Amino acid sequence: MSVSSRCYGKDNVRVLKVERDVQDPNLQYVQEMTCCVLLDGDIETSYTAADNSVIVPTDTVKNTIYIMAKKTPGVWPIEYFAGVLGQHFIDKYAHISRVEVTITQHKWSRYAVNGKPHAHSFVRDGTEKRSVKLVKDRKLGFKVTSGLFDLSVLKSTGSMFHGFNQCDFTILKETWDRILSTDITAGWTWSPAKLATLSDFKRFYQEGIFDRAYKIVLDNTLTTFALENSASVQATMYNMAQLILGDVVELDSVTYELPNKHFFEINLDWHHGLKNTGTDAEVYAPQSDPNGLIKCTVSRNKSKL
Numbered sequence: 001m002s003v004s005s006r007c008y009g010k011d012n013v014r015v016l017k018v019e020r021d022v023q024d025p026n027l028q029y030v031q032e033m034t035c036c037v038l039l040d041g042d043i044e045t046s047y048t049a050a051d052n053s054v055i056v057p058t059d060t061v062k063n064t065i066y067i068m069a070k071k072t073p074g075v076w077p078i079e080y081f082a083g084v085l086g087q088h089f090i091d092k093y094a095h096i097s098r099v100e101v102t103i104t105q106h107k108w109s110r111y112a113v114n115g116k117p118h119a120h121s122f123v124r125d126g127t128e129k130r131s132v133k134l135v136k137d138r139k140l141g142f143k144v145t146s147g148l149f150d151l152s153v154l155k156s157t158g159s160m161f162h163g164f165n166q167c168d169f170t171i172l173k174e175t176w177d178r179i180l181s182t183d184i185t186a187g188w189t190w191s192p193a194k195l196a197t198l199s200d201f202k203r204f205y206q207e208g209i210f211d212r213a214y215k216i217v218l219d220n221t222l223t224t225f226a227l228e229n230s231a232s233v234q235a236t237m238y239n240m241a242q243l244i245l246g247d248v249v250e251l252d253s254v255t256y257e258l259p260n261k262h263f264f265e266i267n268l269d270w271h272h273g274l275k276n277t278g279t280d281a282e283v284y285a286p287q288s289d290p291n292g293l294i295k296c297t298v299s300r301n302k303s304k305l
């Protein structure tokens, strides 16, 4: 018998970083994150022979996240911090060969008071979260996927679904006008050739490339969702991904995972002939389950499946 897969580390390490402006310490920037760092390498004996000498304690992993957050100047895109952490564990421990870093960023947006952005007050203005999953492998280098999730959207018209496969299991009616709603999970994977070393991460951070990609994903997703007369979730997510790959040359692929959240018409005919279906529909019943779930990854190069 052997251990065929393993890794360990610290999950749910919560960090708030505050940066004070050099000229005006009252002007501050904040970053709140939840981090997970998992290690792999020559650690099999810790499982098979109770050999703790190969274990960098998960407590040390947690301490490292705090120390690197303190030592890395400013507040930064989470991709950069993930790169710093991945590189650190590979450089520091010769027997560690693979580091997986996942970071979720919690939204704090500076808000205006009397029409002026406040120096140090922030609001959580939405459920959406930004994320990164980075793998640093001693031999294979970095693999980085940025993401966002929990971005809930709804359009009350401008969505169709017709021409689908019909068989003796089908009851769904074709529609040329429906409600479309989803909680967007999107991921965008950076070309490993363009993000090969920690200095590439630094350059991407300094040139604003990580933040620009995030904004482009958000803009293209929301704009396409609103403007397109959607033929299906599948067609819409493909169109969104194509636009993003066109705008961000540093990306290899874009992934979407979209639940299709259903809203049922309610027939109220039984109440004095009250019309509430078809073109008369105004009151709908949101369904918590089941929901459609539609996923795709669009790659710049054809996948070799």
Ligand SMILES: O=c1[nH]c(=O)c2[nH]c(=O)[nH]c2[nH]1
Pocket: 161, 172, 231, 232, 233, 234, 260, 292, 294
């Ligand atoms: O956009 C959609 N895609 C589907 O695959 C699907 N299936 C379904 O029942 N409704 C929808 N809508």
